[in-house]
Amino acid sequence: MASTWDRPMKESFISAEASRLGMVQLASAVDEYGVIILQESAVPKGQLIRIFENRLRRAEARNDRDVTRLVTNLLSAFSDAESSEIKLIHVQVGKMDVMFYGEASGASILAAVILSGGDS
Secondary structure, eight states: OOOGGGGGGOOOHHHHHHTTTOHHHHHHHHHHOOEEEEEEEEEEEEHHHHHHHHHHHHHHHTHHHHHHHHHHHHHHHHOOOSSSSEEEEEEEEEEEEEEEETTTTSOOEEEEEEEOOOTO
């Protein structure tokens, strides 16, 4: 059986996962504008965790609470992943650039971060 990530991402799946993650504005934008996949890759889970642990240390050193909270939440999501790889999917939804972090199996999206264009 092919994984969700092997075929074009279904907009209804992305919308439902965004809603599940509490990102109602993003889910609405997916429903309204659709999704364009800009880039997709897979990274070993341990490598991604190490990268974000370094980002967390830098944010803590700068006393940047917002970044610390974001990175802590991402690390928690990555640690909870069942897969040994995490899919990174950079998409455009209307005017928003969004990074999705998902299970390699495609069963779920672990986290989503709006990179730009959030409330225009």
